[in-house]
Amino acid sequence: MTPMLYLAQRATALILAVAVSVHLATMIYAVRGGLSAGEILARTNGNRWFLAFYALFVVAASIHAPIGLRSVLREWTSWRGRSLDLAMVAFCLLILVLGLRAAFAVYRP
Amino acid sequence: MNTRTSTETALPGGGDLTVRVWRGAEAGGFQEFATPRRANQTVLDVVTEIQREQDPSLAYRFACRVGMCGSCALVVNGSPRWTCRTRVAQVEENGLLTLEPLRNLPVVKDLAVEMEPFFQKWTQAHGYFEPGAEPAADFAPVAPSAPERQEADAGIECINCGVCYSACDVVSWNPDYLGPAALNRAWTLVNDVRDQGQDARLAAVSGDAGCHSCHSHMSCTEYCPKGLAPTFSIAGLKRATAKRIWRGGR
Structure with missing residues (x-):
């Protein structure tokens, strides 16, 4: 892991610590409060704060997870080198696209 | 020469120690020995007694016997230790000692490992003083209270025994990992204000092996x-x- 990847993983961990907490707390609050899926979507629809929050969440996760997965794979398998790095870039893009698509779908269903 | 083991009397009623010793190289097995318990005996005393009294073909390594040279480290009952300063009474389990060579290093024979990869990593981590191309014009005043001096002091007493390298999980997962001893040495040099090779050293200790x-x-x-x-x-x-x-x- 280069110092840049190390710093990127630590910085995104800071964002994720807050984002995951907010995400879980909001989910539990909304469901226990008796809101239906339709009522939740009515609140998220067009809410730019909601979109910005989840876009940041998704970007942080898409950077954080592949760096960690790369380390795990390097330690537990013999996979090394450029093919591993390219696979992790692909994994990053996959999370990014799927995550942003989901966040945008809830913002504008 | 260590004569303590043969001159010191066995503890009355102390019984025998059962000592399981790794024999062979990477492939091998444990051989069992029985040695008398003696007052204040160390694990190194036990190994020496086995080698001198029972099986002269046993290979192991030691030099100073007083915790300075770092050559006698073994895995004792599952934990890496300096054997010359480890008393049997501290580590024996129901009269049993299991002695293995250090982990994460190639076994030469029995309890002796090849230390070359360990020291190669010190070199790779730039674990040596770099004076620079030009000699310093003057002495570098370093106050004992300076933060850099204190950081260097905290890590400077390493005796290169390889215990940390044997204990490190990351070395066992990633054989290229420089390991705690080499990185600790690099850190003492990062805090040496006279050293002129910091940029190359920091590059050397970064990356997947760093x-x-x-x-x-x-x-x-x-x-x-x-x-x-x-x-x-x-x-x-x-x-x-x-x-x-x-x-x-x-």
Whole structure:
């Protein structure tokens, strides 16, 4: 892991610590409060704060997870080198696209 | 020459120790010996007694016997230790000692390992003083209270015994990992204000084999017989390499 990847993983961990907490707390609050899926979507629809929050969440996760997965794979398998790095870039893009698509779908269903 | 084991009397009623000793190289097995318990005997005393009294073909390594040279480390009952300063009474389990060569290094024979990869990594980590192309014009005043001096002092007493290297999980997962001892040495040099090779050193300790691969399990710190804390030295290197990024390095 280069110092840049190390710093990127630590910085995104800071964002994720807050984002995951907010995400879980909001989910539990909304469901226990008796809101239906339709009522939740009515609140998220067009809410730019909601979109910005989840876009940041998704970007942080898409950077954080592949760096960690790369380390795990390097330690537990013999996979090394450029093919591993390219696979992790692909994994990053996959999370990014799927995550942003989901966040945008809830913002504008 | 160590004569203590043969001149010191056996403890009355002390019984025998059962000692399981690794024999062979990477492939091999345990051979069992029985040795008398003696007052204040160390694990190294036991190995020496076996080699001198029972089986002269047993290979092991020691030199100073007083915790200075770092050559006698073994895995004793599952934990890496300096055997010359480890008393049997501290570590025996129901009269049983199991002795193995250090982990993460190739076994030459029985309890002796090849230390070459360990010292190669000291070189790879730039664990040597770099005076620069030109000799210094003057003495560098270093106050004992200077923060850099204190950081260097905290890690400087390493005796290169390989205990931390044997204890490190990351070395066992990634054979290229430089390991706690080499990184600890690099950190003492990062804090040497006279050294002119910092940029190359910080580059050398970065990357997949370097300080950023440390999981902070702290096994090195737990087992270091000198009470050093390589984990904190490695954390220092992480900070120093991060600062280097801001200065334009990679």
